[in-house]
Amino acid sequence: MKRVAYGHKSAYQARMRAQVVLHAARGRSNARIARETGMHLDTVRRWRSRFADGRIPALADRKRSGRPARFTPLQVAQAKALACQLPAESRVPLSRWSCPELAAELTARGITGTISASTVRRWLHQDALKPWQYRSWIFITDPAFRAKAQRVLDLHARTFEDTPLGEDEYVISADEKTSIQARCRCHPTLAPGQARAMRVNHTYGRGGAVAYLAAYDVHRAQVFGRCESTTGILPFMNLVEQVMTAEPYASAKRVFFVVDNGSSHRGKKAIDRLATRFPTAVLVHTPVHASWLNQIEIFFSIVQRKVVTPNDFTDLNEVRNRLRAFEDRYNATAQPFQWRFTTSDLDDLLARIDRHEPADRQEESSIALAA
Numbered sequence: 001m002k003r004v005a006y007g008h009k010s011a012y013q014a015r016m017r018a019q020v021v022l023h024a025a026r027g028r029s030n031a032r033i034a035r036e037t038g039m040h041l042d043t044v045r046r047w048r049s050r051f052a053d054g055r056i057p058a059l060a061d062r063k064r065s066g067r068p069a070r071f072t073p074l075q076v077a078q079a080k081a082l083a084c085q086l087p088a089e090s091r092v093p094l095s096r097w098s099c100p101e102l103a104a105e106l107t108a109r110g111i112t113g114t115i116s117a118s119t120v121r122r123w124l125h126q127d128a129l130k131p132w133q134y135r136s137w138i139f140i141t142d143p144a145f146r147a148k149a150q151r152v153l154d155l156h157a158r159t160f161e162d163t164p165l166g167e168d169e170y171v172i173s174a175d176e177k178t179s180i181q182a183r184c185r186c187h188p189t190l191a192p193g194q195a196r197a198m199r200v201n202h203t204y205g206r207g208g209a210v211a212y213l214a215a216y217d218v219h220r221a222q223v224f225g226r227c228e229s230t231t232g233i234l235p236f237m238n239l240v241e242q243v244m245t246a247e248p249y250a251s252a253k254r255v256f257f258v259v260d261n262g263s264s265h266r267g268k269k270a271i272d273r274l275a276t277r278f279p280t281a282v283l284v285h286t287p288v289h290a291s292w293l294n295q296i297e298i299f300f301s302i303v304q305r306k307v308v309t310p311n312d313f314t315d316l317n318e319v320r321n322r323l324r325a326f327e328d329r330y331n332a333t334a335q336p337f338q339w340r341f342t343t344s345d346l347d348d349l350l351a352r353i354d355r356h357e358p359a360d361r362q363e364e365s366s367i368a369l370a371a
Contacts, residue, residue, distance in 0.1 A: 017059045020047045071112060076123050078111050083124055083131045097131040099124070140353060142288040149346055152286055152293045155256055156218060156339050168253045172243060173296040174215040175260060176231045177303065180323075182207030182313040189312050200310045207315045212303070212323055213239045215257075216296045221334040223299060225327050227320045236264040237277065244278045256282045260291045298337055302330075 004010050005018035016037060023033040030048065034041045050058040083102055087094040094101060099117040106112045106120070124130070142148065151160070158165045165171070183204040190199040213235055214225040224243050228235040240257065249255050257274065259265045265274075271283045286293045307326050313319050 013061075014059065017047050020044055021051050021059070024048050024051075071115070071119075075106075075112050079106055079120060079123055080127060080129060082106065082111075083120075083129050096134060099132075102131075138289055140287075140289070140350075142290075145287040145290070146346065146350060148285060148287040149290060149293060150343050151284060152258055153341065153343055153346065155258060155284065156295070157342075158219065160256065166253060168248070168251075169255070170220070170249060170252055171218040171256045171258065172215045172249075173218055173258045173294050174213070174236075174239060174243075174265075175291070175294060175296045175300070176236070176262065176264065177212040177214070177300050178231055179209045180212055180308060180319055181209045181311060182316045182319050183311045184314050185312050189310070198310070200312060204312075207313065210316055210319055211235065214296055214299060214303075215239055215243050216299050218258075218295055218339075219336055221336045222331050223327050223334070225323060227323060231262075231264055233264055233270075233273075237273070240274060240278065240281065244281060252280060254280050254282055256284055258284050258286065258294055258296075260286050260294055261288055293341075295337055295339065299330075 004014055005022050010018075016039060019037055020033055020039070023036065028036075030041055030044045033039070033044045037044070047059065079102065082090075082105065083097055087097060087101075090105070092101075092105065097105075099121045103115050103117045103120045106115055154160060154162075155165075155171045158171070160169075184207050185201040186203040186205065187201040189201070192198045210227045210229065211231045212225060212227055213231070214223055216223050224239070224246070226235075226239055226242060228238070243249050244255065255278075257265075259270075261267075264270075265283065266285075274281050274283045291297055303323070303326065307322055313322070
């Protein structure tokens with residue numbers, strides 16, 4: 001009891017009740033206990049009486065019924081069920097639910113009376129429901145998805161057709177970043193200051209756009225880039241020539257170019273065109289809708305964050321110069337990306353997709369794979 005009465009970590013209410021008991025044990029009157037503890041006389045009398053009836057357990061708070069619940073469990077369940085439906089299913093002209101909209105809809109349907117958005121939010125939080133969020137997805141349509149994806153992943157791991165790559169074999173990830181604009185702001189951009197972010201004027205004049213083509217050596221972390229007025233077969237072949245005429249690629253045994261299915265390098269014609277121009281170059285396509293397997297996309301995200309955003313260039317020459325200067329800066333200190341997505345992860349991903357794919361689409365996929 002003394003530990004509770006004078007302990008620094010004891011709860012305030014438990015400490016004061018224990019002091020009342022200790023004072024009473026010393027034979028002090030209720031009035032004196034009230035003066036020394038600063039408590040009301042009736043409070044002292046109540047806790048002495050409770051202790052006399054039930055000893056130490058009686059010093060704890062009794063269970064209280066609290067205010068009666070305004071909403072029944074059925075109403076809570078109906079609110080969660082509504083949140084798990086698309087608004088269009090209820091002919092509500094919304095793309096997704098928000099807590100205020102759900103609260104209004106519950107009242108309009110007569111499921112509940114007047115209810116606040118915070119109450120609805122608290123109910124949804126119990127089951128981690130967030131109907132205002134969404135994620136996009138797409139079914140796999142490429143019948144050879146796994147084989148193509150595995151070939152790219154093997155190249156990332158320096159393997160091709162179950163054979164380790166040699167020291168004179170290289171993997172290049174290439175693609176185009178289209179339409180990088182030169183937006184000349186009508187007022188100068190203000191540098192950040194104390195408690196103030198950088199300020200960029202919203203109004204700008206258009207200075208044209210360029211396409212940025214880049215090739216990234218997956219294992220050496222070196223970037224080759226160029227700016228073209230547009231994308232297409234010829235600009236892409238110019239990028240390939242820029243890589244293949246530089247060492248060590250010019251004298252390499254094989255150079256693998258990993259690309260997506262863009263029009264500049266799509267299909268068997270692109271493979272033959274590259275092999276005819278550079279016999280040691282091998283074009284490898286990612287599966288359809290799987291550009292995320294191409295590591296150049298990681299570099300493009302870096303360019304977007306560090307070079308292009310916020311977009312404030314006087315003209316296209318400044319865009320080109322900035323991109324070239326960034327390539328030099330990046331190549332000076334770059335390290336290969338720590339790619340961790342393996343063929344085992346690929347199998348797990350495909351298994352999860354199969355569990356969610358409708359039966360009719362699974363049948364179509366099986367027919368395509370059998371063909």
